[in-house]
Amino acid sequence: MSDQSERWVDATQLPEELVALIDTLRPGEDVRITRNGETIGTISGAVQEEPAPSTDSEDITVVATAMKLSASARDSLSERLGPGYLVLDLHSAPPTVDVLLVPPASPQLIGNFRALYPKARIVITEIEDAELGVKYEGPVRRLLDAGAEAYLPSSTIPRLAEQLDRTMTQLNQLTGGTSAPLTIESPRDRALE
Numbered sequence: 001m002s003d004q005s006e007r008w009v010d011a012t013q014l015p016e017e018l019v020a021l022i023d024t025l026r027p028g029e030d031v032r033i034t035r036n037g038e039t040i041g042t043i044s045g046a047v048q049e050e051p052a053p054s055t056d057s058e059d060i061t062v063v064a065t066a067m068k069l070s071a072s073a074r075d076s077l078s079e080r081l082g083p084g085y086l087v088l089d090l091h092s093a094p095p096t097v098d099v100l101l102v103p104p105a106s107p108q109l110i111g112n113f114r115a116l117y118p119k120a121r122i123v124i125t126e127i128e129d130a131e132l133g134v135k136y137e138g139p140v141r142r143l144l145d146a147g148a149e150a151y152l153p154s155s156t157i158p159r160l161a162e163q164l165d166r167t168m169t170q171l172n173q174l175t176g177g178t179s180a181p182l183t184i185e186s187p188r189d190r191a192l193e
Helices: 016-024 071-081 107-116 139-145 157-175
Strands: 030-035 038-044 061-065 085-089 099-102 121-124 127-129 134-136
Touching: 061 071, 071 085, 099 107, 107 121
Parallel strands: 061 085, 061 099, 099 121
Antiparallel strands: 030 038, 127 134
């Protein structure tokens, strides 16, 4: 099976009008290609980013996003993380990224990312930001939205006990010991342990 990401067409082989249209696309804009009224493909505007700075510096943590995010969404994430982070689209990130943010995906895709980015910490994220037009929800987000109060991805029973105790202590602190409904959007566990 061929790798979909390696398919390309030289622009000199396309009609000039199509190339001119593609050149005007901004990040996030698409052109649908149709045949007999049915969409057979889409061309998306490329994100033009500055070349990634060297990741040799230990002062910068390079984060690549493997989900389609607008430049403004990536800028917002970068701003919130602070000056010690650089957030890039996966397609413009070097193979030496430190963190790879991935939406819920198949184990095979995660394995492919692991092979492509062997030193990166792969972090699965479910995000929904209406203001920035981002929605990548998965099974955990749906369970929390349905009323679950926490999600504890424990690897062992002792680890579950630690996580449960920490979560219950925090819930009690936040609710004053009452049984008031409270939704925790993510476990308060360190994601990169």
